[in-house]
Amino acid sequence: MSVYSELAVMEGVIAAGEYAYRGDRYNFKGQLSEEMARMASIMCRAxxxxxxxxxxxxxxxxxxxPFESAHGWIVMGPQFTVxxxxxxxCFVQNEPGVLNRIFERMRDKLMDADEMV
Structure with missing residues (x-):
């Protein structure tokens, strides 16, 4: 099972996906339309x-x-966090404890990953 598929079924996850750094391909699961997932992939890549x-x-x-290379980023909005x-x-609901569980899973699975998974 892919990392994004694992994330997509976790409690509090709105949607999860992966994108190509070229920007022309992406996969996702969750509560996003195809067009929203495409735009999310472009935004995340940029x-x-x-x-x-x-x-x-x-x-x-x-x-x-003081930095190693960047491994990722997080931005929190009023309704959800990316x-x-x-x-x-991964798009996550802003509920107590959800972000910590999701980020821990992402860190465990992806911290040592190359640029592409």
Whole structure:
């Protein structure tokens, strides 16, 4: 079973998916329309690339860089949170404890992943 499939069935997950860094392919499961999943994949890819670039710039200008390469990112909105690690995204309901469980699973499965899973 893929990581995004495992995430999609966890309590509090709205949808989960994976995307290609080329931006032309994605897979998802959950409560998103095909068009919303396509847009989510594009947004996650663009934000991931920006996050990597910013971490690289900070390290390039520092003799003692406090960062390893970026592994992912999280953004919280009023209704849900988006978590991304490697090329896997997860939309999570903002309920107590949900984000911690989801992020722990993503970290366990994806922390040592290459750019693509």
């Amino acid at each position: 934000t991931t690339m920006s996050t990597h670039m910013q971490a690289d710039i900070l390290c390039a200008n520092s003799d003692n860089c 978590c991304v690690m490697a090329n896997v995204f």
